[in-house]
Amino acid sequence: MSTVLALGAGALQAAATAAVGASAWIIPALLVGLAFYRYDTLDPESHVRNARTLMQEYDFVVVGGGSAGAVVAARLSEVPEWNVLLLEAGGDENEVTDVPSLAGYLQLTAIDWQYQTSPAETYCQAMHGARCNWPRGKVLGGSSVLNAMIYVRGNARDFDEWEAAGNDGWSYRDILPYFLKSEDNRNPYLVNTPYHAKGGYLTVQESPWRTPLSIAFIRAGEELGYENRDINGARQTGFMLAQGTLRRGTRCSTAKAFLRPARLRRNLHVAMKSHATKLLIDPVDKRVMGVQFFRGSRRKIVRAKKEVILSAGAIGSPQLLMLSGIGPREHLREVGIPLVTDLKVGHNLQDHIGLGGLTFIVDEPVTFTKARFQTAPVALEYAINGRGPMTSLGGVEGLAFVNTKYNNASTDWPDIQFHFAPSSVNSDGGEQIRRVLGLRDKVWETVYRPLVGSETWTILPLLLRPRSRGSIELRSRNPSHHPRIAPNYLSEPEDVNTLIEGIKIAVSISNTTAFRRYGSRVHRTPLPGCQHLEFATDEYWECALRQFTFTIYHPVGTCKMGPATDPTAVVDPRLRVYDVKGLRVIDASIMPTIVSGNPNAAIIMIGEKGADMIKQDWNVDITSRRARSHGR
Numbered sequence: 190m191s192t193v194l195a196l197g198a199g200a201l202q203a204a205a206t207a208a209v210g211a212s213a214w215i216i217p218a219l220l221v222g223l224a225f226y227r228y229d230t231l232d233p234e235s236h237v238r239n240a241r242t243l244m245q246e247y248d249f250v251v252v253g254g255g256s257a258g259a260v261v262a263a264r265l266s267e268v269p270e271w272n273v274l275l276l277e278a279g280g281d282e283n284e285v286t287d288v289p290s291l292a293g294y295l296q297l298t299a300i301d302w303q304y305q306t307s308p309a310e311t312y313c314q315a316m317h318g319a320r321c322n323w324p325r326g327k328v329l330g331g332s333s334v335l336n337a338m339i340y341v342r343g344n345a346r347d348f349d350e351w352e353a354a355g356n357d358g359w360s361y362r363d364i365l366p367y368f369l370k371s372e373d374n375r376n377p378y379l380v381n382t383p384y385h386a387k388g389g390y391l392t393v394q395e396s397p398w399r400t401p402l403s404i405a406f407i408r409a410g411e412e413l414g415y416e417n418r419d420i421n422g423a424r425q426t427g428f429m430l431a432q433g434t435l436r437r438g439t440r441c442s443t444a445k446a447f448l449r450p451a452r453l454r455r456n457l458h459v460a461m462k463s464h465a466t467k468l469l470i471d472p473v474d475k476r477v478m479g480v481q482f483f484r485g486s487r488r489k490i491v492r493a494k495k496e497v498i499l500s501a502g503a504i505g506s507p508q509l510l511m512l513s514g515i516g517p518r519e520h521l522r523e524v525g526i527p528l529v530t531d532l533k534v535g536h537n538l539q540d541h542i543g544l545g546g547l548t549f550i551v552d553e554p555v556t557f558t559k560a561r562f563q564t565a566p567v568a569l570e571y572a573i574n575g576r577g578p579m580t581s582l583g584g585v586e587g588l589a590f591v592n593t594k595y596n597n598a599s600t601d602w603p604d605i606q607f608h609f610a611p612s613s614v615n616s617d618g619g620e621q622i623r624r625v626l627g628l629r630d631k632v633w634e635t636v637y638r639p640l641v642g643s644e645t646w647t648i649l650p651l652l653l654r655p656r657s658r659g660s661i662e663l664r665s666r667n668p669s670h671h672p673r674i675a676p677n678y679l680s681e682p683e684d685v686n687t688l689i690e691g692i693k694i695a696v697s698i699s700n701t702t703a704f705r706r707y708g709s710r711v712h713r714t715p716l717p718g719c720q721h722l723e724f725a726t727d728e729y730w731e732c733a734l735r736q737f738t739f740t741i742y743h744p745v746g747t748c749k750m751g752p753a754t755d756p757t758a759v760v761d762p763r764l765r766v767y768d769v770k771g772l773r774v775i776d777a778s779i780m781p782t783i784v785s786g787n788p789n790a791a792i793i794m795i796g797e798k799g800a801d802m803i804k805q806d807w808n809v810d811i812t813s814r815r816a817r818s819h820g821r
Contacts, residue, residue, distance in 0.1 A: 235449065235452065236281055236282075236449070236452075237281065237329060237444065237448045237449060237452045237459050238452060238459065239281070239459060239460070239461045239462075240274075240458040240459055240460050243274065243458060243460055243489075243491060244272065244274075244458070244491075245491065245492060246479075246491070246492040246493070246494055247272045247273060247274040247458070247491065247492075247493060247494070248271040248272050248273065248493070248494050248495045248496075249265050249271060249272075249273045249274070249493060249495055249496055249497075249498060249803070250273075250274045250276065250479065250480050250491055250493040250496075250497045250498070251265070251273065251274070251275045251276065251497075251498045251500055252276050252465045252480060252497065252498065252499050252500060252501050252509065253276070253277065253278075253331065253465075253499065253500040253501035253502060253505060253506070253776065254275050254276075254277035254279075254329045254330065254331065254444065254448070254459065254461075254500075255326055255330065255331020255332055255333065255443065255500060255501075255502055255776070256330075256331050256332060256333045256443050256776070256777075256789055256792040256793055256796070257443075257500045257775050257776040257777070257792050257793065257795055257796035257799070258275065258277075258331065258498075258500030258501070258775075258776065258796070259275075259329070259330060259331070259333075259442075259443035259444050259446075259447045259448050259796070260371075260443055260447050260793055260796030260797055260800065261498055261500055261775050261796050261799055261800045261803075262275040262447075262448070262451075262457060262459070263390075263447040263448055263450070263451040263457070264447075264796070264797065264800035264801070264804075265800055265803060265804075266451055266454045266456050266457035267451075268456075268804065268809055269454075269456060270456075271456060271495075272456050272458075273456060273457050273458070274458045274459075274460065274491060275448075275457070275458070275459045275460065276460050276463045276465050276480065276482055276491075277328075277329050277459065277460065277461050277462075277463060278327055278462070278463065278464040278465070279299075279300055279326070279327035279328035279329060279461065279462070280299075280300070280328060280329065280461050280462055281328070281329050281444070281461060282328060282329060282330055282334055282442060282444055282445065286300070286328070286330075286334050286440065286442075287439045287440050288439070288440070288571070288579055289338060289396070289433075289435065289438075289439070289440055289579065289580050289581055289582060289583065290578065290579045290580070290581045290583070290584070291579075292335060292336070292337060292338075292583045293583075293621055293622065293625050294621060295324075295334070295335050296322070296324040296335060296625040297322070297324070297624070297625060299327070300326060300327050300328040300334065300335070301324045301325065301326065301327060301335060302324070302325040302326075302327045302504070302505075302671070303322070303324070304322075304323040304324070304325055304504060304671055304674060305318075305320040305321065305322055305323060305627075305671075305674070306320050306321045306323060306674045306675070306676055307320070307673050307674060307675050308320055309675075309678075311678075311679060311680070311735055312542075312676075312678040312679050312734075312735050312738040313678070313738045314718060314735055314736045314738075315545075315546075315628060315629055315632045315716060315717075315718075315736040315737045315738075316626065316627040316628060316629065316738075317627045317628075317629055318627075320627065321627070321676075321738060321740055322625065322626065322627050323504075323674060323740070323742055323744065324625070324742055325502060325504060325505075325742070328444075329444040329448065329459070329461060330442030330443050330444030330445065330448075331442075331443070331502065332502070332742070332789070333434065333440075333442040333443045333444070333789055334440070334442045334444070336583070336742070336787075336789060337433070337582055337583025337584070337585050337741070337787075338433035338434045338435055338440060338441075338582045338583060339431055339432075339433050339582060339583070339585060339588070339608075339787040339789070340393045340421070340432045340433050340434055340787075340789070340790050341420065341421065341588065341606075341786030341787040341790060342368055342421045342784075342786065342790045342791060342794070343784030343785050343786045343788070343790075343791050344425045344590075344601070344602055344603075344784070344785040344786070345361035345425075346361075346600070346601075346602045346785075347361075347782065347784045347785050348360055348361040348363075348364050348784075349361050350781075350782065351750070351780075351781055351782070354751065354752075354755070354781055355751060355752030355754065355755065355762070356750055356751065356752065356762040356781065357762050358762055358763075359750075359762060364794055364798060365384075367794045367797040367798045367801075368421075368790065368794050369384075369385070369386040369389070370386070370389055370797055371389045371390060371391040371446075371793055371794070371797055372385060372386045372387070372389045372391055372393055373386070373387050373388055373389045373390065373391060373392045373393065374386065374387055374393045374394070374432075375387075375392060375393065375394035376393075376394060376395065376432070379419055379422075382419070382422060384419065384421060384422040384423065385419075385421070385422075390446040390447050390450060391434060391441060391443075391446045391447075391793060392434065392435065392436035392441045392446065393432055393433070393434060393435070393441075394432060394433070394435050394436075395430055395431065395432055395433075395435075396431070396433065396435060396580045396581050396582050396586070397438060397576050397577075397580055398576060398577050398578055398580050398581065399430070399581075399586045399611075400555055400556065400557060400586065400611040401555045402551075402555055402556065402586070402609075402611045402646055402704075402707070403430060403586040403587050403609070403611070404703075405703040405704050405706075405707065406428065406586070406587040406589075406609045406698070406703075407428050407429075407430065407587065408701070408702075408703035409428075409698045409701040409703040409704055410427065410428030410589055410698070411428070412701040412702060412703060413591075413694075413697065413698070413701065415427050415428050415589065415591065416428070417429065420588060420589075420590055420786075421790075424601050425590050425601060425602075425603060425785070425786075426590050426591070426592065426598070426601050426603045427589065427590060428587065428588070428589040429587070429588050429589070430586065430587055430588075431582050431585050431586055431587055431588050433582040433583075433585075434446070434789070435580065435582065437575050438571065438574075438575030438576055438579075438580040439575060439580075443793060443796075460484065462484060462485065463482050463483070463484045463489075464482055464483045464484075464668070465480050465481070465482040465501070465509055466481050466482060466483060466509075466512065466668035467480070467481040467509070467512055467513050467668070468480060468481075468497060468509065468510075468513035468515075468772070469481060469490065469492070470513060470514065470529055470769070472529070474770065475529060475530065475768060475769050475770060476769070476770040476771050477493065477496075477497045477769060477770065477771040477772040478492055478493065478771075479491050479492035479493050479497070480493070480497055493771065495771065495807065496771050496772065496773060496803065497771060497772050497773075498772075498773050498774075498775055498799075498803070499748075499772070499773070499774045499775070499776070500774075500775050500776045500796070501776065502744075502776050502777060502778065503538070503661075503744040503745050503746065503747045503748075503776070503777045503778040504661060504672060504674065504744060504747070506747070506748055506774050506776055506778045507534045507535040507661045507672075507747040507748055507778060508661065508663065508668075508672045509668075510532075510534045510748065510759075510766070510774075511524075511526065511534055511535060511662075511663050512526065512663065512666070512668055513529065514526055514527050514528055514529035514530075515529050515530055515532055515534060515766065515769060516531075516532060516534035516535060517531065517532070517533060517534065517535070517536070518531040520535075520662055520663070524663050524664075524665055524666055525666055526663075526666055529769065530767070530768040530769055532759045532766070532767060532768070533749065533756070533757045533758070533759060534747065534748060534759055535660050535661035535662055535672075535747050536658070536660055536747065536749070536757060537658055537746040537747060537749045537757060537781075538658060538659035538660050538661055538674075538675075538676060538677075538744060538745075538746055538747050539655055539657075539658060539659070539744070539745050539746045539780075539782065539783040540655070540659070540676050540678070540740055540742075540743050540744050540745070540783070541606075541651050541652060541653065541655070541740065541741060541743040541783065542651070542652055542655065542676075542678050542679075542688075542738055542739060542740050543649045543650045543651040543652060543688060543691070543734075543739050543741075544649070544650055544688065544692055544730070544733055544734050544737060544739060545614075545626070545649065545737040545738070545739025546613065546614050546636065546637070546647070546716075546737045546739070547647055547648055547649070547650070547692065547695060547696075547711075548613040548614065548615070548637075548640065548645050548646075548647055548711070548712040549613075549645060549646050549647065549648075549699045549704075549709050549710065549711055549712065550640070550643055550644065550645055550708075550709070550710055550711075550712055551644045551645070551646065551704075551707040551708055551709050552644065552707060552708035553644065553707050553708070554644060555611065555644065555707060556611045556612055556616065556644045556645060556646055557578065557581070557584060557610070557611045557612040557616060558612065558616050558644070559616060559617045559618055559620070560618075560642070562578045567579065584610045584611075584612055585608050585609065585610050586609055586610060586611060587607070587608075587609035588606065588607065588608060588609070589606065589607040589609070590603035590605070590606050590607075590653075590785070590786075591603055591605050591606075591607065591691070591694055592604060592605070593605055593687050593690035593691055593694070594690055595683070595686065595687050595690065596687075602785070603653065603785065604652070604653050604654060604687055604691075605650055605651065605652065605653060605687065605688075605690075605691035605694065606650075606651040606653055606785070606786060607648050607649065607650060607651070607691075607695060607698075608648065608649040608651065608741070609646070609647075609648050610646065610647050610648075610649075611646045612645065612646065612647065613637075613640070613645040613646060613647040614626070614628070614633075614636075614637045614647075615637040615638070615640035615641050615643065615645060616645060618641050618642075619633060619637070619638065619641065623637070629717075631717050632716065632717055632736075632737070635714065635716075635717050636712075636714050636715075636716060636717075639714070640712065645712070646709075648695040648698060649739060649741070650688065650691035650692050650694070650695045651691075651741070652684055652687055652688050652691070653783075653785040653786070654782065654783065654785060655678075655681070655684050655783070656681035656683050656684055657676070657677050657678055657679060657680040657681045657684050658677060658746075659674070659675050659676035659677040659678075660673075660675050660677075660747075661673070661674060661675075661747050662675070674744075676740075676744075678738055678740075679734060679735060679738070685731050685734065688730075688734055689727050689730045689731060689734075692730050693730075696711055696725070699711055711725075713725075715729070715733075716732070716733050716736045716737060717736070718732065718736050719732035719733055719736060741787070743777075743783065743787065743788050744777065745777040745778065745780040745783050745784075745788055746777075746778065746780050746781065746782070746783060747778045748760055748766075748774045748778035748779055749778075749779065749780075749781050750762060750764065750779040750780070750781050751781060753767070759774070759778075759779075760773065760774050760779050763802050763806065764779055764799050764802060773799065773803070775795060775796055775799035775800075776792060776795065776796075777792045777795070779795065780795075
């Protein structure tokens with residue numbers, strides 16, 4: 190969550206300033222050096238090598254080394270007879286991206302694509318230019334390097350609905366083994382259940398540090414009638430301390446989890462700073478022959494003997510397809526791109542949104558503030574031991590799945606998710622959080638500056654299954670131009686009504702005994718643009734939603750998976766692009782409907798399942814291969 194991500198780096202800088210005055214960066218430099226030493230010596234997996242010399246042809250070319258692409262490339266390279274090339278537009282991770290609490294400082298940097306939504310009149314009104322920022326990872330590991338590391342799989346019914354729509358093999362029973370295949374869960378209370386596993390590449394655990402308010406959050410849920418349970422287990426509805434992709438106090442991205450163990454395989458080449466710009470397609474039989482890409486300022490071409498796999502994400506994959514002539518006929522005509530095949534690429538865009546900046550005040554010093562944690566001992570505890578506040582999962586300590594009055598609670602398919610954090614927009618004094626959100630000055634000055642120095646916490650009430658649908662379109666034929674992103678948030682009345690009820694449940698958490706013992710109460714200063722409405726009425730909350738529209742960057746669905754009978758489908762249930770040979774899409778864009786929860790775990794699952802599908806379709810015995818891959 191952007192509102193709570195940015196405190197750690199400020200802590201380093203401020204601690205150094207207090208300690209050494211004009212030599213403000215001596216201690217931060219020392220700490221980074223210590224972290225780098227720990228990173229390289231204690232982590233048994235060194236960095237992935239950036240291939241300098243590439244072959245002219247590979248069996249498989251994977252475009253995008255993010256949450257899915259890193260998985261696909263690593264798994265395909267398990268077949269020693271296959272040569273695999275992974276093209277990644279960004280560079281490698283480093284010791285800064287490794288620190289969980291520095292996530293907010295990674296946004297709006299060179300490892301972020303820095304996308305923005307198109308200007309709108311009915312959402313994102315509190316942001317500069319009425320545009321919401323959409324950070325996406327331009328780095329090996331993709332958005333698993335920028336995100337808050339939250340590990341949530343989604344609801345079993347999500348996947349059963351995929352199968353019911355004609356996507357054979359995608360039921361919950363079918364996909365659960367792929368969650369388990371990846372997972373190395375470090376919680377002894379979970380790992381011995383049928384819903385978790387150990388020994389996989391992806392480490393999952395709780396942060397070793399949290400505030401007292403995390404327990405208050407769990408107890409508040411119990412007061413409201415919700416159980417404290419494993420939300421990735423038999424039932425989703427309930428409250429839980431957050432688990433994340435964390436390893437020994439550091440971020441466990443997909444690059445770290447999947448590519449580093451494969452780094453010495455001679456049949457896997459990873460080319461960083463390699464931006465794919467076009468697919469090479471034989472016009473006669475519509476077969477993808479290879480990929481055009483730029484490495485530095487030089488244009489290069491690589492050919493694929495078997496397949497090209499797009500794993501560039503819900504923005505990058507549809508953009509590359511359309512640049513290559515695969516997309517909506519009329520739109521491609523508008524931008525002057527010759528049509529290869531007419532498919533609904535870029536349609537069906539979905540995202541999770543909620544009300545940002547919902548702030549509660551408490552009277553005791555129990556929250557995560559810059560002033561409290563900007564000390565050299567805190568930073569040293571992390572650099573040396575990998576513990577303390579800097580291990581926070583992007584500031585998120587608790588998760589919950591709840592039901593509004595519009596939902597049938599008996600079905601265990603909740604319609605609202607809560608992200609609880611013991612801090613809010615004001616907690617870093619206005620240094621970074623307001624910047625990554627793009628908040629207008631008037632919003633900051635009116636609502637949040639008066640809270641600087643106060644003890645505050647927040648809940649993000651998130652709409653799990655939005656009815657609103659958006660789109661991705663090209664701005665031009667130039668691949669360096671970001672596409673137009675029109676999410677069409679809150680265009681369906683049901684979305685607004687459900688979120689309003691979710692906000693009311695969030696406020697009721699503050700009113701429980703568990704939180705009232707800290708003197709908790711909602712911050713009642715109205716957002717600019719909503720002052721004319723009575724605070725906490727339905728009309729006020731709708732206005733607030735359209736002002737402080739908060740996305741935690743979960744775009745999916747723009748290359749929709751569906752059966753051949755679905756005119757809106759881009760890929761079939763085996764993730765092959767319709768009407769084009771030798772091309773698959775394996776990433777978040779294939780989701781027919783968004784999963785009920787943070788999608789990163791599901792995207793990794795899609796990578797696992799997609800890689801097995803490729804092996805099966807090329808007659809590789811995945812059972813024996815899996816047995817030889819260290820049991821993974």
